[in-house]
Amino acid sequence: MTSTLSPNLARLLEVADRATTDAPVTVTGPLRVGVDLGTAYTVIFVVDESGLPVAGAYRFADVVRDGVVLDYAGAVDLVRRLKSQIEQRIGRGLTTAAVTIPPGVPVSEVRSHGYVVEAAGLECTAIVDEPTAANAVLQVADGAVVDVGGGTTGIAVLRDGEVVATADDPTGGTHLTLVVAGAHGISFEEAELLKRDQRNHARLFPVVRPVLEKIGTLVADRIRGYDVEQIYLVGGTSAFTGIADVVASVTGVPAVVPGAPLFVTPVGVALHDTGGDAG
Ligand SMILES: Nc1ncnc2c1ncn2[C@@H]1O[C@H](COP(=O)(O)OP(=O)(O)OP(=O)(O)O)[C@@H](O)[C@H]1O
Ligand SMILES: [Mg+2]
Incomplete structure (x- = not known):
């Protein structure tokens, strides 16, 4: 284990536990949003102004396989639902998001990821490969x-x-x-x-x-x-x-394994969202 957990990672370990609950969260200031479309899980995380994760939601779904969107309508529906789940918890609307793609693939081949996010009602501000997001x-x-x-x-x-x-x-x-x-x-x-x-x-x-x-x-x-x-x-x-x-x-x-392995990439992609609405 590494002894130098970044503050984000330490906080992530805490937040991950509560990520799927419906407990309301109060958050002020601009928010950044990350969408990780995965083969197994699709995850949304929201980070606050200081980059700390405040809420997340995820679901096991078969809409993406090996980085390719197989079920476009299903993926859009899923992201829309996860988005609205978080919006209800934080009492605010989400407007922008960054999205992950598999690494080593030209962005032109994975535009579908951006389209899914946009169709779910989020302006896509960045497309980032997964390990870069995690970093x-x-x-x-x-x-x-x-x-x-x-x-x-x-x-x-x-x-x-x-x-x-x-x-x-x-x-x-x-x-x-x-x-x-x-x-x-x-x-x-x-x-x-x-x-x-x-x-x-x-x-x-x-x-x-x-x-x-x-x-x-x-x-x-x-x-x-x-x-x-x-x-x-x-x-x-x-x-x-x-x-x-x-x-x-x-x-x-x-x-x-630095910790919270399921949530490092989704929180990392949120940190790439340049939208940051003022709420
Ligand atoms: N506690 C656990 N122990 C072992 N494996 C786990 C555990 N929790 C989740 N997994 C596995 O992690 C995988 C999903 O991880 P992750 O959400 O990072 O993938 P993904 O982003 O959906 O997929 P990909 O990045 O390949 O498109 C699944 O195979 C799941 O079974
Ligand atoms: Mg993944």
Whole structure:
């Protein structure tokens, strides 16, 4: 574990717990909004003037796969609902948002992400790749930020605070779930629930280990030649107990999960929203 949690990350750990409740929140000043359209979860987070997360909402939905919007109408409807859920909690309207895309893909190929946000009633102010978004929270100057999501593993290599390389590979939590389903002869949905429960991780580890090693190999391939000294793991799949040790042993580079893996990227993308309505 890293000892230098940024204030955002420390606060994130607190807020993440309350992210899906309906508890009202009072917030003053300009707000910034981030939308993370994922294969597994679509997440919205709102940060205040100082960049601290104030409210978030997320839902498991099959509208995006491996960074591609599969169900446009479904995605728009989902973002609209999450938006209105947050608006009710904070008693204010949201007007702008930044949105994530997978890394290593030309923006021209993922304009759909911006269109989803706009169709949901938010002016899209920025389109940011996932690990770069995550780094707005982590503030890594040198190292690799790895977002292990549902469908893909996105990587950004940073040198002196600049992103020098990004890539995205189609292996993630979905593949862990598939091997769990196969090994236990259960449905994908059942395996997903089993896998997300921390109490089952030690027991499932031998089954998912080859997938975690594959993810480690992808990271090793992508950071080769960049002199990376530390790997930071975010994304929901980084919540799987033991992933950091596997990635570290495959790559030979120390790896940590700084905390709240599901919410680092969504909060980070909110920090890229340049709209900041005065409410
Ligand atoms: N506690 C947990 N333990 C293990 N895996 C988890 C846990 N919570 C969530 N996950 C997994 O994290 C994945 C979703 O993570 P995330 O929301 O970062 O992905 P995504 O953004 O939807 O996908 P992508 O970025 O690949 O499009 C799912 O595969 C889910 O099963
Ligand atoms: Mg993601």
